[in-house]
Each structure stands twice: as C-alpha cells, then as structure tokens.
Amino acid sequence: MNNNKLNYLVLHCTATPEGRPVTKDEIIRWHTNPVHLGGRGWNRPGYSDLVELDGDLVSIIPFNTDDFVDQWEISNGVVGLNGNARHIVYAGGMDTENKKPKDTRTKEQLATLEVYVKYTIKRHPKILVLGHNEAPNAHGKACPSFNVGEWLRSIGVAEANIYHKPAVEENKTTVAEATVETNSTEAEA
Ligand SMILES: [Zn+2]
Numbered sequence: 001m002n003n004n005k006l007n008y009l010v011l012h013c014t015a016t017p018e019g020r021p022v023t024k025d026e027i028i029r030w031h032t033n034p035v036h037l038g039g040r041g042w043n044r045p046g047y048s049d050l051v052e053l054d055g056d057l058v059s060i061i062p063f064n065t066d067d068f069v070d071q072w073e074i075s076n077g078v079v080g081l082n083g084n085a086r087h088i089v090y091a092g093g094m095d096t097e098n099k100k101p102k103d104t105r106t107k108e109q110l111a112t113l114e115v116y117v118k119y120t121i122k123r124h125p126k127i128l129v130l131g132h133n134e135a136p137n138a139h140g141k142a143c144p145s146f147n148v149g150e151w152l153r154s155i156g157v158a159e160a161n162i163y164h165k166p167a168v169e170e171n172k173t174t175v176a177e178a179t180v181e182t183n184s185t186e187a188e189a
Pocket of ligand 1: 132143
C-alpha cells in the first residue's frame with residue numbers, strides 16, 4: 001500500500017480582504033521567509049495553485065498527473081494531510097475591513113475553481129474534495145470562508161467526491177505526516 005496516495009483536494013483562501021490582489025510571490029514569501037523576516041519559515045509554500053481575482057490560475061508548486069503526492073509535489077496546506085493532499089487557494093476570503101471571513105470569490109474565480117475541481121476529479125476519480133475548515137487539524141479556521149460541500153453539490157459534483165467529516169473520533173484519523181507545519185496564514189474563525 002502506498003502511503004503517499006493523492007486522496008484529498010483541499011480548498012483554501014488567502015484570508016486577505018475582498019478585492020485585494022495576491023500574487024504567487026507573496027504567498028511564497030509569507031510561507032517560506034524566515035520567521036525573523038516575517039515569514040512562517042516553512043520549507044515549502046502551502047498551496048500548489050493560486051486562483052487570482054481575475055480567475056487566472058497560477059502554479060506555485062508543480063505536480064504531475066499520477067495518483068501520488070511525490071516529495072517534490074508537497075504543499076504545506078494542513079498539518080497531517082499534506083502527504084496525501086493537493087492544496088489550492090483563491091485570493092480573498094475576508095471582508096473589506098479584514099475583520100470577518102467572507103466568501104469573496106469573484107465570478108471569474110468561481111468559474112476557474114469549478115473547472116479545476118471537476119478536472120481534478122476526472123484525473124483522480126476517487127479524490128475527496130474538502131475545505132480547510134473540515135480537515136481534522138483545522139483548529140476552528142474559517143478557511144476557505146464558504147461551505148465547500150454545499151458549493152460542490154451546487155455545481156454537480158458527485159456525492160462520492162465530497163468529503164464528509166467523521167462525526168466522532170476524527171482525531172484518530174491517521175494520515176501520512178509529511179511535514180510538521182500548520183498553515184496559520186488564515187484568520188481564526
Ligand atoms: Zn487554509
């Protein structure tokens with residue numbers, strides 16, 4: 001059994017104010033700059049792909065098309081899931097005052113995310129799609145600031161590809177732990 005199977009697609013937001021552009025370079029700086037320079041000091045960024053405000057899809061960490069998460073493909077999105085997941089982020093997720101989580105996805109971002117999720121499922125028919133806030137180690141985060149299950153149903157994603165959070169014993173989930181970081185760039189819910 002391979003323990004680096006790609007089992008999950010996790011959706012994130014950058015937890016930045018509505019309408020504020022976010023670039024790939026910014027994300028890389030936030031996550032990989034040393035702590036004394038204001039970064040997280042991680043060895044890798046937290047996301048594989050970024051959906052910009054205008055819907056453009058930008059690659060942060062390249063990956064191939066097989067069903068495994070190779071070492072070089074890992075993104076540090078959620079501690080405990082990274083060895084088995086791909087993480088995608090959209091720019092936004094907070095209101096304009098940067099106070100409250102908000103679903104700020106533009107119609108262009110919505111269109112890109114829909115294509116992205118559906119393509120990923122075509123490529124990996126058994127993959128489960130979830131929001132960061134549904135992950136076992138989400139620690140109360142609001143990320144990605146919308147109900148992922150509801151949105152997936154609204155765009156016609158099959159129930160078999162929608163992650164359902166275990167009602168009990170969620171902390172007993174054992175997954176390959178490839179990294180030790182948590183993604184704490186998001187605002188706390
Ligand atoms: Zn997140």
